Amino acid sequence: MTSLTIAEAAERTGLTAHTLRYYERDGLLLHSVDRAPSGHRRYTDEDLRWIQMVTRLRATGMPIRDVRRYAALVREGDGNEVERLGLLLAHREVVERQLAEVTGHLRAIDYKIALYEGKVEQSA
Amino acid sequence: MTSLTIAEAAERTGLTAHTLRYYERDGLLLHSVDRAPSGHRRYTDEDLRWIQMVTRLRATGMPIRDVRRYAALVREGDGNEVERLGLLLAHREVVERQLAEVTGHLRAIDYKIALYEGKVEQSA
């Protein structure tokens, strides 16, 4: 169980040190990060795994406040799996709808691109 | 060539009247929208078609300022098709990268969901 400074954790998660502190303050992590005697944060592998889940949720567009709710459920411990599942299922629906919408728009944009490619080729 | 009030245009485009005015003010439209003698805006079919293109670009995550650049190119008229094409191609790349990333994260979330479904089923 290695223990990383905030800079190292930032590098490994792709977040900034600022954002890591912000997530902790905002209740997105499961608990306060451990401290070295100096008061500096020390991140465990477990911390990093959770933060990766958080970044997955964030990267798929889940709002901070929903991530916080999910973290709160996990923090509570066993017994609320149905609620956690519901939250994730609802999120998946949103993401899938979004993917479909974006894909549709992208197809229309591709059509436009094809038109321009035709024009540009002709004038070349 | 029908001519619509801002409320009707809002309904047809899915934007709010507020947003339609904002887009016009911000240079996302090709020209100022026509006015009735009363000063009220009147949207043409052509306006609506362009606004649909704008919403496609926005819905796929193109920043307002890039939409504005694209609108400026179209406004300039023939001769800059290569530039327009470049802008759209660059945007397509961004969108496709994003789709891939989101899809990947979604798969990981699905895995988590499957775990919870197993747990919930077992306790049922």
Next chain:
DNA sequence: CCTTGACTTCGAGCGCACTGCAAGGAGTGA
């Protein structure tokens, strides 16, 4: 004539998710 309601402009305000800054403490290499 009077009210209602949709429209106008302008500028301010908001929600989100960071991001930056100031002031100070702590650990490390020369």
Next chain:
DNA sequence: TCACTCCTTGCAGTGCGCTCGAAGTCAAGG
């Protein structure tokens, strides 16, 4: 010992994309 760098907290600021509110105009219906 000194300089340097990384870390700490707290709070303010930023950028984006709207969104709202105030105050006024105008056309139509009762």
